[in-house]
Amino acid sequence: MPPSRPAPPVLLGACALLVACGDSTTAARCTPPPSAPSPSAVGAGPLTARADRAQVPDGGTVRLSVDATGPATYTAPCDQPVQVIVVDSTDLHVAALTDPAPKGTPCGAVTLTAGQTAHYEVLWTTDATLPPGMYRLVATLGDQAPLVVHVDVQLQVACAAS
Numbered sequence: 482m483p484p485s486r487p488a489p490p491v492l493l494g495a496c497a498l499l500v501a502c503g504d505s506t507t508a509a510r511c512t513p514p515p516s517a518p519s520p521s522a523v524g525a526g527p528l529t530a531r532a533d534r535a536q537v538p539d540g541g542t543v544r545l546s547v548d549a550t551g552p553a554t555y556t557a558p559c560d561q562p563v564q565v566i567v568v569d570s571t572d573l574h575v576a577a578l579t580d581p582a583p584k585g586t587p588c589g590a591v592t593l594t595a596g597q598t599a600h601y602e603v604l605w606t607t608d609a610t611l612p613p614g615m616y617r618l619v620a621t622l623g624d625q626a627p628l629v630v631h632v633d634v635q636l637q638v639a640c641a642a643s
Contacts, residue, residue: 522628527553527593530620530628538637540609545630547601547622551593557623559588563601568617575611578603591623607634 517535524530533544547563549555557563561579569575580603582588587599601622613636621627 517633520630520632522630524626524628526625527551528622528625528628530618530630532618532630532632534632536633536635537607538635539607539611539613540637542604542606543618543632545603545605545618545620547603547620547628549591549593549599549601549622549625551597552595553591553593555591555623555625557582557588557591557601562586562588562623563603564621565603565605566619567605568619569611570614570616575608575616576605578605580604605632 519531519533520535521529521531527550528547529550530545530547533546537543545563545565559582562582563579565576565578566574567576567578582601586601587593591599593599603620605618611634613634616632616634618630618632619627620630
């Protein structure tokens with residue numbers, strides 16, 4: 482006796498189910514992760530450091546700001562008031578960043594009175610070849626103690642247009 486063949490309606494139902502489920506994995510991969518609050522660190526002295534985002538795609542840019550609030554006295558060289566060392570999860574230094582102080586930004590021997598604030602920024606554009614994971618941005622303003630902010634570097638996922 483020849484094997485029995487399934488009835489066409491059964492085949493149609495099975496095909497419809499497979500088509501409906503076939504693309505769900507792609508949709509899940511293309512859903513952006515929920516945004517996390519911007520990471521920050523407060524020093525023992527008058528300093529606060531903050532990254533503009535907690536998660537950055539590989540090849541993306543993070544803006545790290547350091548604020549000093551008076552009363553405070555410190556020395557910050559004008560050619561590089563803030564130095565940032567980027568460290569991966571294995572304690573490997575993957576980048577060293579400095580920027581000169583923009584015109585009008587306090588540098589050299591700085592004295593801030595109560596209520597005064599000095600703002601500094603450094604940009605880190607992640608190298609697209611870095612592995613995904615957590616990175617520490619260790620920021621040092623002149624002669625002050627360093628502050629550490631953590632940033633999660635994530636792979637970019639290219640999603641096909643629907």
